[in-house]
Amino acid sequence: MLNVDTIKNGLVIDHIKAGFGPQIFHFLGLDKADFSCALIMNVASKKTGKKDIIKIDNIINIDYSVLGFIDPNISINVIKDEKIVRKIKMELPEKVENVIRCKNPRCITVTEHYVTPSFRLVNREKAQYACEYCDALYSAGSID
Amino acid sequence: MLKGRNLIKPNDLTVSEIDEICGLAEQIIVDPNSFSDVCRGKILATLFFEPSTRTRLSFEAAMLHLGGAVEGFSDAANSSTAKGESLSDTIRTVSSYVDVIAMRNPKEGAALVASQYSNCPIINAGDGGHYHPTQTLTDMLTIRALQGGFEGHTIGFCGDLKFGRTVHSLAEAMARYKNNKYIFISPNELQVPEYVTQELDEAGIQYTTAERLENVIGDLDILYMTRVQKERFFNEQDYIRLKDSYILDNQKMSLARKNMIVLHPLPRVNEIAPEVDSDPRAAYFKQVKYGMYVRMALIAKLVGAL
Numbered sequence: 001m002l003n004v005d006t007i008k009n010g011l012v013i014d015h016i017k018a019g020f021g022p023q024i025f026h027f028l029g030l031d032k033a034d035f036s037c038a039l040i041m042n043v044a045s046k047k048t049g050k051k052d053i054i055k056i057d058n059i060i061n062i063d064y065s066v067l068g069f070i071d072p073n074i075s076i077n078v079i080k081d082e083k084i085v086r087k088i089k090m091e092l093p094e095k096v097e098n099v100i101r102c103k104n105p106r107c108i109t110v111t112e113h114y115v116t117p118s119f120r121l122v123n124r125e126k127a128q129y130a131c132e133y134c135d136a137l138y139s140a141g142s143i144d
Numbered sequence: 145m146l147k148g149r150n151l152i153k154p155n156d157l158t159v160s161e162i163d164e165i166c167g168l169a170e171q172i173i174v175d176p177n178s179f180s181d182v183c184r185g186k187i188l189a190t191l192f193f194e195p196s197t198r199t200r201l202s203f204e205a206a207m208l209h210l211g212g213a214v215e216g217f218s219d220a221a222n223s224s225t226a227k228g229e230s231l232s233d234t235i236r237t238v239s240s241y242v243d244v245i246a247m248r249n250p251k252e253g254a255a256l257v258a259s260q261y262s263n264c265p266i267i268n269a270g271d272g273g274h275y276h277p278t279q280t281l282t283d284m285l286t287i288r289a290l291q292g293g294f295e296g297h298t299i300g301f302c303g304d305l306k307f308g309r310t311v312h313s314l315a316e317a318m319a320r321y322k323n324n325k326y327i328f329i330s331p332n333e334l335q336v337p338e339y340v341t342q343e344l345d346e347a348g349i350q351y352t353t354a355e356r357l358e359n360v361i362g363d364l365d366i367l368y369m370t371r372v373q374k375e376r377f378f379n380e381q382d383y384i385r386l387k388d389s390y391i392l393d394n395q396k397m398s399l400a401r402k403n404m405i406v407l408h409p410l411p412r413v414n415e416i417a418p419e420v421d422s423d424p425r426a427a428y429f430k431q432v433k434y435g436m437y438v439r440m441a442l443i444a445k446l447v448g449a450l
Contacts, residue, residue, distance in 0.1 A: 106272050108253040112231050133253025
């Protein structure tokens with residue numbers, strides 16, 4: 001069993017789908033962080049068999065909607081004085097911007113790079129998003 | 145209030161706004177001279193980044209009939225786009241000169257981007273295979289003028305229903321009105337996409353499918369023809385077996401009701417035999433004229449002239 005120090009004040013991003021940890025770690029810029037943080041992969045999970053966890057020894061601002069888009073099953077524990085003071089459950093956001101780019105070669109965002117890629121939730125059950133510009137459909141669960 | 149608004153997709157307009165535009169178009173048809181000066185001093189820019197004959201000329205004729213002026217280009221090669229200018233810069237520049245812009249661009253979503261940078265209303269005159277809202281308005285005005293309204297029609301959509309954007313837009317637009325029924329007539333390969341039928345299910349619209357036009361033409365109030373292209377078929381045998389089924393001729397017209405109308409977004413290739421043109425039920429050239437009138441009404445409303 002791998003041991004990672006307890007966090008005093010910070011965040012634990014838990015229940016990340018196994019394999020998605022590195023993407024989120026990089027997306028949050030933690031690879032360039034000057035404080036302690038840990039990416040733990042393939043941790044045993046009762047619910048899903050395996051999961052990834054990110055521990056951050058700092059209270060940082062996180063775009064929760066992006067995490068909800070990547071995986072709505074993620075939960076975040078806010079730690080203060082080594083105790084969980086708040087649990088945040090993710091959900092699929094109504095809109096995501098600057099997270100993925102449209103891959104439809106006919107979409108205007110492919111050639112006009114200044115346009116902010118924007119996707120709206122069109123089917124919550126299927127976790128399906130549509131490009132705001134060309135309506136091409138995408139499934140939630142990944143970032144570029 | 146339509147003044148200053150953009151028209152990017154057909155359902156940007158509410159049912160009452162469509163009534164407002166079609167009502168004005170009908171007034172213009174009755175007495176065009178009364179409207180020949182309402183846009184004096186206003187300028188329409190037609191920015192066509194890809195070729196088009198009828199849509200561009202229809203917009204330009206519409207503005208000229210309203211007493212306004214027209215400027216623009218009919219090919220991206222004749223614009224600063226050829227020098228690498230971004231769409232946003234083109235739109236910022238042109239919208240400083242004019243009162244309304246009609247734009248066709250091969251990229252899907254281009255009209256929406258244009259609307260984000262424009263100082264004047266943007267009318268989407270086609271953004272790739274995505275939306276062509278003034279074609280839908282044209283189809284709707286034709287239906288209203290020739291069939292008395294938008295409700296209680298059995299509409300047959302025939303041909304390439306998979307890729308035909310005009311079919312999808314009209315089917316969605318007419319689904320907002322009561323008691324319309326659809327018959328989708330196409331080969332299996334070119335059936336209407338699931339996202340369209342899902343919307344029809346949600347709207348409670350009754351629809352059926354058919355493989356042969358001659359089997360259902362007698363049930364229709366409106367027949368909306370589109371072209372079936374050979375290259376859309378998976379194999380040549382199916383194309384040979386079915387191609388005649390999607391060509392409208394006098395023999396098939398003899399099976400249709402006396403008050404049915406035939407619409408087509410044009411250009412036609414061979415899916416309607418020329419012999420049908422003289423049939424009083426052939427409405428596709430009247431539809432072209434209605435297209436100009438409905439664009440007149442739309443332009444007048446968006447620039448706040450009426």
